[in-house]
Amino acid sequence: MVPVYDCDIVADRLPAELEARLTAVRSVGVISGAGISSESGIRPYRGQGGLYDDPEQGDRTVEALSGAILASDPDRTWRVVAELARQSVDAEPNPAHHALVRIEQRVEHFVLLTQNVDGLHRLAGSQNVIEIHGDVFDTRCLSCGKTGRLDRSALAGIERAPRCPACSGLLRPDAVLFGEMIPQERYGRLVAEFHSRSPDLLIVVGTSAPFPYIIEPVRVAKQRGRLTVEVNPEETVLSRVVDYALRAPAGAILPLIDAAI
Numbered sequence: 001m002v003p004v005y006d007c008d009i010v011a012d013r014l015p016a017e018l019e020a021r022l023t024a025v026r027s028v029g030v031i032s033g034a035g036i037s038s039e040s041g042i043r044p045y046r047g048q049g050g051l052y053d054d055p056e057q058g059d060r061t062v063e064a065l066s067g068a069i070l071a072s073d074p075d076r077t078w079r080v081v082a083e084l085a086r087q088s089v090d091a092e093p094n095p096a097h098h099a100l101v102r103i104e105q106r107v108e109h110f111v112l113l114t115q116n117v118d119g120l121h122r123l124a125g126s127q128n129v130i131e132i133h134g135d136v137f138d139t140r141c142l143s144c145g146k147t148g149r150l151d152r153s154a155l156a157g158i159e160r161a162p163r164c165p166a167c168s169g170l171l172r173p174d175a176v177l178f179g180e181m182i183p184q185e186r187y188g189r190l191v192a193e194f195h196s197r198s199p200d201l202l203i204v205v206g207t208s209a210p211f212p213y214i215i216e217p218v219r220v221a222k223q224r225g226r227l228t229v230e231v232n233p234e235e236t237v238l239s240r241v242v243d244y245a246l247r248a249p250a251g252a253i254l255p256l257i258d259a260a261i
Contacts, residue, residue, distance in 0.1 A: 022260040027109040029199035035206025066178040074161035082158040093124035096250035134175035143169025205231040
């Protein structure tokens, strides 16, 4: 049975046997979700305090952030993107983000796959990042393909779909919307980093883990005898699969993992 450690047990230090195993780690892979950003004040979709706590609001948000609505009513999509940006315009990386930066600097190889589109990992300084869903601040023209980037204040102030400065075509958020496929290039990087070369340590942090591209790297790591750790205040589908399930916020645990490595 997987040992599950409640937050009051691991508040000051990690389990001794986990600390001992971390000293041998030379490569680290991390998969992060909305829970790590919630500690910076960004409201998640799922889980405690998420948009889905209000099912109607959650349904409206998901519908507006879909490829179908972007095609039929781009102003609606951009209004919701702007609303979400206003909630996070002052968000800054938290201790969990900064701990991952230090871990990347400490080990021989590091890769971070994030579901988040808020850019906080890169803002903190993480380098080898796979933003599997893209970055909501990036834009791409649907006419000429030109890419660009909006700063936080500009994105938060949008009321209508912006236009391309080069050709006046419609811009879209260069992020994967609901109902769209993950770009092949990003999925290829995931396979190369987590399947072809399974890191010594795989950390899954702040995600409810319902998707195959999260579950499969854990399955591969387990098959190869790698160390697997989940950091999440809530139980998920991976909690009984990983070697250690740590029931605590990311900001409390990742600095401890950093110190142990």
